[in-house]
Amino acid sequence: MQSKLIGLAALLLLGGCNRSQPAETTAAVADLGPQGWRAQLTDGSDGRDWPGFGRTYGEQHFSPLDQINAGNVGELGLVWSLDLPAGNPATGPIAVGGVIYFAAGYSVIRAVDAATGRLLWTFDPKAPEASGHKLRQGWGSRGIAYWNGKLYTGTQDGRLIAVDARTGRQVWSAQTFGRDEQRFISGPPRVFDGKVIIGHGGADAAPIRGYVTAYDAESGRQLWRFHTVPGNPAEGFESPAMEMAAKTWSGDWWTNGGGGTVWNAITYDAEQDLILLGTGNGAPWNHQIRSEGKGDNLFLCSIVALDAKTGAYRWHYQINPGETWDFNAAMDMELADLTIDGQRRKVVMTAPKNGFFYVIDRTNGRLISAEPFVETTWAKRIDRETGRPVEEPGVRYTERPTTFRPTPVGAHSWPPMAFSPQSGLVYIPAIDLQVTFDATGMTRENFSWSGNMGLTSGVGYRVEPGPGDDTQGYLVAWDPIRQEQRWRIPMAGHFNGGVMATGGGLVFQGHPDSTFNAYDATTGRSLWEFDARAAIVAPPISYMVNGRQYVTVIAGMGTSGGLFGPMLEKFGIDYRTQARRVLTFAIGGRATLPPKTPYRAAAFADPGYTPNERMARAGEAIFNGRCAVCHGGAAIAGGTAPDLRTSAAVADPDAFWSIVHDGALVSAGMPQFEDHNREQLESVRAYLRERAAALRTSGARQAAR
Structure with a gap:
């Protein structure tokens, strides 16, 4: 038996086989010191490295390198590939000093020689064994960070771990939440000015109160923590910000946690020394249950700016006041300096789930503009004076079911968009689906959490393509100044890969149909296509080694795309047999892949x-x-x-x-x-x-x- x-x-x-392997060798680590790494993480750096999830502090997902360009991209070819074991491959790699680092599976970090594809070392934190019920949500790490010779990864069970980039040995580990708390980490940590910051997820499945925590990057000592929603007033408030936020809630909201987890988006504004948080949905989603249908519920679905040294509140902009549709604001946020109406403005840009593209003044949090980048039928517009959406009647589903666009999947999910300072455009992996919400019979009195990390929203919903829709998503090139579309490429699937723009006038993106593409950044014309023989969700990166520019992407389906399997079925993606590979390209590459069955x-x-x-x-x-x-x-x-x-x-x-x-x-x-x-x-x-x-x-x- x-x-x-x-x-x-x-x-x-x-x-899969997330087992530690003996270190084959050590990785060479550039000794730039803290000041040097600050310079490499600025948006204007030379691009030889890709040390953070979005390359730099500003999260632009842009490489200034132009050796690979619109004129020669047709000569781009595979240099090497590295097969990975079963597990989540949808993770953003980084590249530093000629070494690629990534955390596939459950935060299993690998170091690979960027020029040859030789595995240097593997670090396995054994997250599944430590996770308990936390393993029931989340899919592993979406990315890692680098600072001054160390790599940082978050684990499903809540550890933030620093690993020596040269040897793969653990330097320190901090438990970011209680071992029995129903939270998990899937998003990438971010580093800034000698600190590392991490949030967590869990508000879709448990009565969670969100927060982020900053640690000293060298020692792992906790520096500060900021809660994103208020707790029980009887226990006092941690800060004036929480006291202010509590006035926007009603009933005994704290018994349901509140939500507002920062599970993905964090951006550092180095000029102003501000941390920008993109906060998530309420716990539960249904505003009627969570807060008696009253109040804006700060700081749900918001961009929140904090003093980077102390974690003190500076300003916020709430994208969806009184949120009730899982329209969270946890999608990536890009920083830029744009000339708008003749004035140079320091802005943060984001394309959250709700389908509107936002340009916000990052010095004060005031809305500059917001326009829809996909079809949006839940709101007529965003009022520029108040910054609030003008909602369609009945969209809050309090009296009857309602159908609208976009959906809880989002008009844009976690695969990041990119901003090119060269073209001035933003490139968004957009999703175009519709949802029906139905809260019939659901009340505050009969609501209860399912317990032990079971999905619980307080409303029934059905996500699907619209009637007759063949297109489920787009790659959208968006002008953030004019707030208008420049070009749009339709996609057969909804869950397309993260995007990278380059100084060579190119935009790279992978797709669930197994293609990896390069497009002209100005026109959207397809210039190059590679059969990856596996779906691609992860964002690509580019970097320079010994004077040669490389592009790397990790192929294989993972993370939240699997929930909507019926919409991916046509692509024939099988967990057991799909390829999971690191793919690295350069001009003149001649390597090949085995055929796909x-x-x-x-x-x-x-x-x-x-x-x-x-x-x-x-x-x-x-x-x-x-x-x-x-x-x-x-x-x-x-x-x-x-x-x-x-x-x-x-x-x-x-x-x-x-x-x-x-x-x-x-x-x-x-x-x-x-x-x-x-x-x-x-x-x-x-x-x-x-x-x-x-x-x-x-x-x-x-x-x-």
Whole structure:
């Protein structure tokens, strides 16, 4: 029986082989000192390195390098590739001193020689084993940071870890939240002026009160912490900002946490020594439940500016007052100096979930302009005087269901946009879907959290393409001064990759159809296309080694795209068989990739299956709250985790129990659900067997055609 369980368990792997490997060698580390690294992180630096998630403090995702340009990009070719084990590959790499560093899987850092692709060392923090219930949300690290010879990564279980960039050995580790708290880290840390800052996620699944924490980059000593929403007034307020924010809440909001987590977007304005936070949704989403439908609920869905030395509040701009749709403001924020109406303005730009592109004065937080970059039917416009949206009637779904665009997936998700100071344009990986919200029968009195990191929003919702829509997303080139579109390229899928712009007049982006493209930054004309033989979500980077410019991107599907598997099904992305690779390009590259084997989901054999409608419906409810976040809606996976309609382990009750209840695959990234009893898990199995039967039927029909 033991060998049978092991064999079946292998079919349900979620996390891959995230095991430490012996260091092959050390990495050469440039000794620039703190002042040197401050210079490399400024937006005007030479571009030979890419030391942060967005390259520089201003998060522009722009490389000034122009050796690869619109005139010769047709000669761009693959120099080397490096295969990765199973796990999340959708992470932004960095490059420093001729070494590429990235954290694939669950924050497993690898150092790779940028010119040759030789693996130098691997550091594995063993995050799945340490995460407990936190493993039920999040998918691993989206990125890392570099400062003065050290790398910084956040882990699912809440550690912020500094690693020696030369040897891969841990320097220090700080626990950023309690081990039993229902929070997790998936976003990249940011470094600034000898400090490192990190937030966390969790407000979609637990009564979380968001905050960020800054640490000394050399020692890991905590320097300051800023909460993004107020707590219980009876316990006092940590700052005047929290006392001010509390006046915008109603009822006993603190019992539900409030939300406002900073799970992704943090930008440092070095000129003013300000940290800008992009805050998330409320906990729960539904404003009626969270705050009696009253108040703006600061600082949800806002850009909040803090003094970088002390963490003290300076200003804020709230994108969605009284937010109730998961229109969070946690998407990347780019800094720029723009000439607007003849005046040079220091601005922060962002394209949050709600579909409007914002240009905000970063010296005071005042709105300069905001216009829609996709179709937006939830609001008529953003009032320039008040900065508030003019909402469409009924969009708050308090009396009846309502359908509108965009959706909780966002008009722009975490894959970053890019700003080119050269072209003056912003390039946005836009999403074009619609959603129906329905809160019928949901009240403050009957609301409760599902507990132990289960998705809980306080409203029912359905995300889907609009009627007759073949296009689910775009690459949009946006003029931030005129607030108008310059060009737009339609995409067949909704979850396209992060964007990089370059001084060579190029825009690079990957796609779920396995293509990696370079476009003319001015016209949008496709200039180069590479068959990556795997979906690409991660943002690309560019850097210089020994006088040669390289472009690197990590291929493979991961993170939140998997939740909407039905919309990715046409691309044939399979968790078990998809390639996960580091791909590095340069002019004259001649390397090749092995062919991609076409994939079509095939249901597992289940000769003893008998439908049970009651159990299947009960199992569907559990699956949607607990499992779909990784395994996909309607049990159709998008590549983030296995498609359980194809897993033989589902047909075997003992194997299924061992994996799901007993946690046989925790080390591989599959959470343990020991709080679910036999009846509950049998109902989930009944639902999955039903979905597999439907797949067998549809497969037989296709074969008969």
